[in-house]
Amino acid sequence: MAGYLSIIIGMILVNNYVLAQFLGICPFLxxxxxxxxxxxxxxxxxxxxxxATAATWPIMQILNAWExxxxxxxxxxxxxxxLVQFVEMVLKKxxxxxxxxxxxxxxxxxTNCAVLGVCISNIDAGYNYPQSLVNSFGAGVGFLLAMVIFxxxxxxxEGNEAIPKPFQGVPITLVTAAMxxxxxxxxxxxxx
Amino acid sequence: MKEKTSxxxxxxxxxIRENPVLVLLLGTCPTLATTSSAFNGMGMGIAATAVLxxxxxxxxxxAKVIPDKVRIPCYIVVIAGFVxxxxxxxxxxxxxxxxxxxxxxxxxxxxxxxxxxxxxxxNKNGVIDSALDGIGMGLGFTLxxxxxxxxxxxxxxxxxxxxxxxxxxxxxTVTIPFVSEHPMMIIAxxxxxxxxxxxxxxxxxxxxxxxGKTPREFSCRGCALASMCQQEKCIAELDSAxxxxxxxx
Numbered sequence: 001m002a003g004y005l006s007i008i009i010g011m012i013l014v015n016n017y018v019l020a021q022f023l024g025i026c027p028f029l030x031x032x033x034x035x036x037x038x039x040x041x042x043x044x045x046x047x048x049x050x051x052a053t054a055a056t057w058p059i060m061q062i063l064n065a066w067e068x069x070x071x072x073x074x075x076x077x078x079x080x081x082x083l084v085q086f087v088e089m090v091l092k093k094x095x096x097x098x099x100x101x102x103x104x105x106x107x108x109x110x111t112n113c114a115v116l117g118v119c120i121s122n123i124d125a126g127y128n129y130p131q132s133l134v135n136s137f138g139a140g141v142g143f144l145l146a147m148v149i150f151x152x153x154x155x156x157x158e159g160n161e162a163i164p165k166p167f168q169g170v171p172i173t174l175v176t177a178a179m180x181x182x183x184x185x186x187x188x189x190x191x192x
Numbered sequence: 193m194k195e196k197t198s199x200x201x202x203x204x205x206x207x208i209r210e211n212p213v214l215v216l217l218l219g220t221c222p223t224l225a226t227t228s229s230a231f232n233g234m235g236m237g238i239a240a241t242a243v244l245x246x247x248x249x250x251x252x253x254x255a256k257v258i259p260d261k262v263r264i265p266c267y268i269v270v271i272a273g274f275v276x277x278x279x280x281x282x283x284x285x286x287x288x289x290x291x292x293x294x295x296x297x298x299x300x301x302x303x304x305x306x307x308x309x310x311x312x313x314x315n316k317n318g319v320i321d322s323a324l325d326g327i328g329m330g331l332g333f334t335l336x337x338x339x340x341x342x343x344x345x346x347x348x349x350x351x352x353x354x355x356x357x358x359x360x361x362x363x364x365t366v367t368i369p370f371v372s373e374h375p376m377m378i379i380a381x382x383x384x385x386x387x388x389x390x391x392x393x394x395x396x397x398x399x400x401x402x403x404g405k406t407p408r409e410f411s412c413r414g415c416a417l418a419s420m421c422q423q424e425k426c427i428a429e430l431d432s433a434x435x436x437x438x439x440x441x
Contacts, residue, residue: 178386
């Protein structure tokens with residue numbers, strides 16, 4: 001149990017996917033302007049990450065058994081793309097309310113490098129099935145946390161005239177992300 | 193004559209005027225993650241360039257065959273095939289690079305630059321134009337990554353191209369006298385990545401402002417999935433971009 005807890009805390013705070021490992025930067029910068037869209041994107045990412053891991057981990061065992069492990073990249077991205085499409089169709093048909101709030105983010109998640117990244121990292125780290133699922137969940141929660149904090153920070157920057165002209169817009173957003181990342185470095189060494 | 197200049201324009205536009213990283217703001221994840229040293233940045237740039245050129249050529253050939261509705265999955269399969277090839281080649285001939293790039297080598301599959309060029313250029317243009325576009329955009333990407341990597345390595349570590357000769361770090365190292373005694377480690381770590389990238393974009397913004405152009409925001413125009421995205425923001429931006437497309441392409 002302690003093992004799972006340390007995986008989760010490690011993924012949320014110490015090795016945060018966005019701020020320490022640079023995975024999923026595009027949605028982090030692109031969709032974090034408003035709090036509600038940041039939360040929607042974060043929840044959709046947690047959902048897809050756990051599902052994608054649940055699907056890709058067993059498939060990797062089959063690939064290894066057939067000694068075609070080198071097809072990992074092709075097979076994983078196809079599974080993720082198909083899975084996202086499938087989830088979108090299921091949500092649309094059976095839970096329209098949820099589809100309305102999360103559905104818009106789903107097509108973007110196919111090419112979110114954090115999702116493919118977490119599937120490959122689980123295999124590389126040699127985690128077993130429950131550990132992989134917990135690791136993916138932790139990575140997703142870490143992404144959600146970073147998105148929520150960052151959307152709050154960005155709302156303070158909106159319409160600030162004191163920023164030097166060349167730094168307005170994207171650069172100041174990145175400097176803010178650097179500050180947040182600096183803060184998260186303080187958690188280093190929390191989990192051994 | 194006109195034909196020739198336009199070919200040259202396709203080749204060179206990616207290097208500075210439409211630099212994929214600094215002007216179009218695509219491919220931010222590998223840009224931040226792999227530029228902790230100049231050599232890593234250059235390796236990532238060259239690997240992505242190889243994939244980009246090959247996928248642009250193949251997709252421009254197959255564009256008429258692929259049904260419009262399933263084109264994005266088809267592009268992803270083509271790109272993933274080439275990424276697997278590149279992974280093999282890097283692992284065989286440059287193992288230290290393979291180890292230091294880690295998960296970011298297979299993640300070239302989801303690099304927005306490659307899918308973006310397939311969707312916006314290769315599927316509407318001929319083979320030669322697409323290859324030139326791939327070379328230009330790839331060079332721009334490599335250039336941006338190498339420069340950023342060099343800056344971070346000089347400030348953060350006091351060296352430049354420290355592992356240029358693979359596997360033997362002592363063979364060739366240029367050490368910068370003063371900085372190597374007082375390295376600012378933080379620049380080579382995660383926060384420094386964001387900060388150096390911010391400064392690079394600010395520099396480009398200042399240059400653009402001098403030429404009277406407006407700096408770019410994060411927008412959906414560079415996004416490969418804009419056509420299937422359902423966010424209202426994307427749909428609105430795409431409609432306004434549609435008018436400009438003739439000029440851009």
